């Protein structure tokens with residue numbers, strides 16, 4: 001039985017694990033490693049430090065399907081709707097560019113519930129967090145994969161799903177494996193950068209605004225605010241509201257190397273201008289998205305790039321398509337095709 005390592009438990013990695021499990025059930029042993037403490041990647045749902053039942057989505061906010069993707073990915077949407085992981089967006093969003101033919105969904109249990117669903121569906125896969133891959137070296141007919149603070153392990157095939165700049169940072173044989181044309185393509189990828197704050201409030205606190213989320217056009221720092229529980233149409237009496245704030249990209253880029261101590265007060269100061277009188281939260285989560293959304297994908301490699309076909313080393317993720325649910329689904333489908341024909 002072939003051992004396949006999937007690096008990254010974000011949407012692309014978890015869906016690859018699920019598809020591989022469904023399509024090659026007993027032919028592969030699937031292992032997923034992620035450097036974080038939990039699943040989700042940029043589809044992460046953060047818990048309030050003071051009450052784990054209260055959550056906020058600090059990365060992706062909505063799942064929006066164009067008619068094209070609603071049709072070609074119909075089975076994925078139907079599955080998530082059937083499990084109540086997706087629900088139509090009904091709460092009012094101000095300033096959103098409404099496209100009539102776009103179908104918008106929210107995730108009542110938080111956006112990471114999509115990723116967790118696919119990991120659950122990969123029954124039998126070994127999913128390990130706090131496994132930070134540092135080096136990939138060819139060893140015989142397989143790959144020896146090294147990680148921070150742990151033993152290296154050998155796999156028959158490896159799938160890399162992290163943002164492309166993080167793929168390029170890997171040590172070992174990566175330098176010699178990537179040919180000049182592939183390197184040029186990988187280096188052509190670009191991402192936006194932004195910060196996100198999650199503000200958690202005591203139960204009973206009310207935030208009186210007529211919207212559930214709002215795009216801000218005229219602030220030098222803040223681009224988007226969501227009353228996250230309202231956006232997801234939640235009604236949990238034990239939790240107070242949770243507010244998500246995204247900065248704009250120019251602010252994110254300008255302060256990219258800033259520390260939390262430097263950047264958080266700037267965002268909170270601007271938030272008071274946008275929403276004067278906002279009460280003091282009981283806790284705040286701070287997130288720097290160095291690689292937020294893809295602004296230029298890897299050219300001419302729809303969904304995946306195969307760095308080595310034997311033993312197989314393949315990269316996928318939104319960097320090879322575009323930054324949303326459908327971009328990741330498309331990439332996971334392409335990576336799975338390559339795995340199926342190789343193993």
Ligand SMILES: Cc1cc2nc3c(=O)[nH]c(=O)nc-3n(C[C@H](O)[C@H](O)[C@H](O)COP(=O)(O)OP(=O)(O)OC[C@H]3O[C@@H](n4cnc5c(N)ncnc54)[C@H](O)[C@@H]3O)c2cc1C
Nearest residue numbers: 008010011012035041042060061062133162317318324325
């Ligand atoms: C602020 C923000 C808002 C967004 N809004 C939306 C939205 O509204 N709708 C939408 O559809 N999409 C949105 N997106 C985009 C969407 O979140 C991404 O396209 C998607 O989550 C990418 O998934 P992925 O699995 O390809 O990559 P990731 O989610 O980045 O997953 C990669 C995983 O690899 C892990 N990793 C990285 N390096 C290593 C290593 N060396 N060793 C082990 N593990 C490693 C990371 O921890 C991560 O979990 C948004 C993203 C951001 C940041």
